[in-house]
Amino acid sequence: MLKIGVFGCGAIGGEICRAIDNGQIEAELYAIYDRHDESLNRVKSSLENFDPQIMEIVEMVREVDLVVECASQQAVYEVVPTALHAKCDVMVVSVGAFADTQLLEMTENIAREKNCRIYVPSGAICGIDGLISASAAGLHSVTLTTEKPPGGLRGAPFVLENNIDIDSITGRTVLFEGSATEAVQAFPANVNVAATLSLAGIGFDNTRVRIVVNPALTRNIHEIAVEGEFGRFTSRVENVPSPTNPKTSYLAPLSVISTLKKLTQSFNVGT
Numbered sequence: 001m002l003k004i005g006v007f008g009c010g011a012i013g014g015e016i017c018r019a020i021d022n023g024q025i026e027a028e029l030y031a032i033y034d035r036h037d038e039s040l041n042r043v044k045s046s047l048e049n050f051d052p053q054i055m056e057i058v059e060m061v062r063e064v065d066l067v068v069e070c071a072s073q074q075a076v077y078e079v080v081p082t083a084l085h086a087k088c089d090v091m092v093v094s095v096g097a098f099a100d101t102q103l104l105e106m107t108e109n110i111a112r113e114k115n116c117r118i119y120v121p122s123g124a125i126c127g128i129d130g131l132i133s134a135s136a137a138g139l140h141s142v143t144l145t146t147e148k149p150p151g152g153l154r155g156a157p158f159v160l161e162n163n164i165d166i167d168s169i170t171g172r173t174v175l176f177e178g179s180a181t182e183a184v185q186a187f188p189a190n191v192n193v194a195a196t197l198s199l200a201g202i203g204f205d206n207t208r209v210r211i212v213v214n215p216a217l218t219r220n221i222h223e224i225a226v227e228g229e230f231g232r233f234t235s236r237v238e239n240v241p242s243p244t245n246p247k248t249s250y251l252a253p254l255s256v257i258s259t260l261k262k263l264t265q266s267f268n269v270g271t
């Protein structure tokens with residue numbers, strides 16, 4: 001049975017641990033880690049079947065087959081190379097870290113050398129399957145428009161650095177327009193989806209991102225527009241936010257759970 005370690009036990013990590021624990025994913029929840037004890041305790045006390053060990057990453061990668069990173073972009077720098085060097089596969093949720101081309105190249109090289117896999121789930125967006133298919137021919141443009149209520153964007157570096165009082169905004173307001181490279185640095189905990197789109201499509205510098213705050217919303221909306229040799233498509237998802245982290249949509253952990261299920265089952269559907 002696949003032995004899994006979960007690094008980061010917040011909104012996403014908690015859902016993954018429970019999906020393994022309740023048998024939705026046929027795997028063993030062997031180890032967990034978080035820098036905050038209360039996150040570890042909250043997850044541990046929500047489990048009924050597994051009693052995972054708490055392990056720092058260096059120890060975890062020696063024991064498990066796959067580490068699921070669901071912590072932060074900063075954590076990716078530590079978790080991914082450590083896992084790959086130990087010949088351990090890794091699934092990355094804080095995908096924005098890969099806007100750093102040095103990190104991306106380095107991890108690809110180690111993975112190739114060690115014959116390991118790096119998995120990036122679709123996350124909180126729909127349409128990655130179509131984009132991957134379309135990229136087999138020429139792609140002309142990929143655009144993401146993310147629209148969230150203030151709670152979904154509060155505290156982002158872009159908001160703080162520009163002294164934007166996000167709670168005093170009364171109508172739909174465009175906060176940011178730029179490349180995916182700029183977007184994932186300005187909003188590291190809000191638009192990792194822009195990084196996933198970039199990796200699947202035309203790269204970080206060519207993928208365009210617009211970020212909108214809308215106090216009238218209760219959902220996190222991601223709209224994607226793709227044009228290429230295949231034709232064009234748009235996708236729009238109106239995401240229910242996670243109850244414990246309003247920045248994170250519920251679809252994000254569900255996407256990780258589905259990707260983990262794909263690894264453990266013999267019949268798989270979709271690109």
Ligand SMILES: NC(=O)C1=CN([C@@H]2O[C@H](COP(=O)(O)OP(=O)(O)OC[C@H]3O[C@@H](n4cnc5c(N)ncnc54)[C@H](O)[C@@H]3O)[C@@H](O)[C@H]2O)C=CC1
Nearest residue numbers: 008010011012035039070071072075094123124189248252
């Ligand atoms: N790819 C996608 O579509 C999406 C990606 N994300 C990203 O996934 C990650 C997890 O999201 P959530 O679970 O909602 O966040 P969260 O804030 O609810 O949980 C993150 C947990 O990781 C821990 N953590 C953070 N950095 C750490 C480090 N360096 N070492 C040890 N523990 C660390 C925190 O203490 C916290 O308990 C975030 O980076 C978030 O931006 C979120 C939503 C969608």
Ligand SMILES: O=C([O-])CC(=O)C(=O)O
Nearest residue numbers: 124190191192193248249
């Ligand atoms: O969950 C979402 O709506 C998207 C998100 O926070 C991210 O991509 O970082």
